[in-house]
Amino acid sequence: MSALLAQALAFAEADDRVRAAVLSGSRVNGAVQADAFQDIDLTFYVRELPTFTRDPHWIDRFGERMILQVPAFMAETPYDHASCILYLMQFVSGERLDLGLVPLERRAEYPPESLSKVLLDKDGAFAHLPPPHEGDFFPTPPTAQAYAHCCNEFWWLVPYVVKGMARGQLGYAKYHLDTLMRGELLRMLEWAFGCRTDWQRNPGKLGARLGEVLPGQWQAELQATYAGPSPADNWAALLTMTALFRRAAAEVASCTGHSYPAQDDRRVSAYLSEMHAQFGG
Known part of the structure; x- marks a missing residue:
């Protein structure tokens, strides 16, 4: 596990608002050869979403960023602080973290993709998630x-x-x-x-x-x-x-x-x- 991923997971474990953390994409795909350019595709399922989205500084704890993009804030329609949101973070170290937040009450609308691995599940919400597979990408x-x-x-x-x-x-x-x-x-x-x-x-x-x-x-x-x-x-x-x-x-x-x-x-x-x-x- 990379230091950045470990840091993000430690934050999720310590913060009671984060109820689950799911890693997706190439980092859980055994068919892909690992390299230094793999993104960390991580999703937090959270309570009290607006407490995250109204304070942008909470993501600063993950390191010095080269550039940040938040698509929800770039849309013509103002963000409602109730919808899923994605923070795309490229760090000066060369690492990239794509961190999504999904409101816990909307978990059923946004289930993990087939290439997903549960890293944290405080409430057992993802107990029946199958092992990662490429089925969604056939x-x-x-x-x-x-x-x-x-x-x-x-x-x-x-x-x-x-x-x-x-x-x-x-x-x-x-x-x-x-x-x-x-x-x-x-x-x-x-x-x-x-x-x-x-x-x-x-x-x-x-x-x-x-x-x-x-x-x-x-x-x-x-x-x-x-x-x-x-x-x-x-x-x-x-x-x-x-x-x-x-x-x-x-x-x-x-x-x-x-x-x-x-x-x-x-x-x-x-x-x-x-x-x-x-x-x-």
Whole structure:
């Protein structure tokens, strides 16, 4: 147990308002190799929530912070001091503590995720919590609508990238390629991962563990889509991304019985080929 986690737990044990402490995430996941960058995802189930939220200084006891973020205080709607709250703390030591507070009376609305371990339970409220497992993070088969929307959005975005590349507007092109199109590609790759694992394995955050299951060539092509500022490299990344999406989408269609929009693919790909020949050099 890290010193920071031990300190947080000691606070929870000593403060009668804190009735339970649950550790979640990678630190209780035996499938993840531990390193110095793992966040501490901790939840306190508490009485008298406003006594915490109206006094921000109580978190100072955990050490010197580099930066703090409290999403509840950043929303346009004022925080009501009755809802769950999350304190995201990055310390100068390099450690990070994501500390959530859940009102005890709302415990049933916010149960621990499957990757959770009870560290403190003063009232026996979590006596029946199962051992940590990755079940909450397994992909689920897409509905026909979700699959169709993913395909449509991916191919819809291709002309945006082409437009940006043709105009020499690299930022515009890369936003659509690296953020929007990549999001749809990763979604499809996670579904392909699910197909190959009978939907019983965790692909990891942002597809971190896709390479454990998907073909090595797919992984190499995915890596090749991360291009630098060179226009030629970004044209190549776009072509590689469309080819990889096509293969993954075909596999997911075969697995789920959904229909792949081949006509959209053909028309957009023909346009892409024409524009690449004209502007790609």
